[in-house]
Amino acid sequence: MCKTVCMVILINPFLVPPAKIDDAIAMWEKARDFLSSQPGYISTALHRARDEQAQFLLINVARWESEDAFYSASKRMREEAGLQPVEGVTSAPALYSIIRV
């Protein structure tokens, strides 16, 4: 347990065809429901672009206690949650640390 020292931030920009936005949000909710029950989860927030012309219509920002916690939870989700990808939706998840404020 090291929320202050070891916290990592997942940022996941989603490329979403506008017609698929509701499906993508519903998919995100299912993933959140699974991941938020996993060890090391701290919080998450789904961001929606205010302008439909934005490159990434959705961006997820989540906090995890460690890299291992996130990767373990993601692996369990892939193996156990049975989530189906939404056609045409792609994402570029990566883990970040805050280096400047």
Next chain:
Amino acid sequence: MCKTVCMVILINPFLVPPAKIDDAIAMWEKARDFLSSQPGYISTALHRARDEQAQFLLINVARWESEDAFYSASKRMREEAGLQPVEGVTSAPALYSIIRV
């Protein structure tokens, strides 16, 4: 003044050639120093990918009191701050609202 109701979130993923990361961070610091003095600014945080293979090595997440405050401050920065772009660095800034947690 409506930090709770009207707050908007700027998320700006940067495509950064690895050799340019220090220049990009220095540029971000100059932009932050200008923008943080502007009306409507709330906070900012520069996120660095923990893995150099990530698509976006830097992502900025900032909070502003309104869209107008952000656009006005950005216009002033372009006109007054004299910041020079870093060669090879591109970004995709957009404004977001949190729709799910």
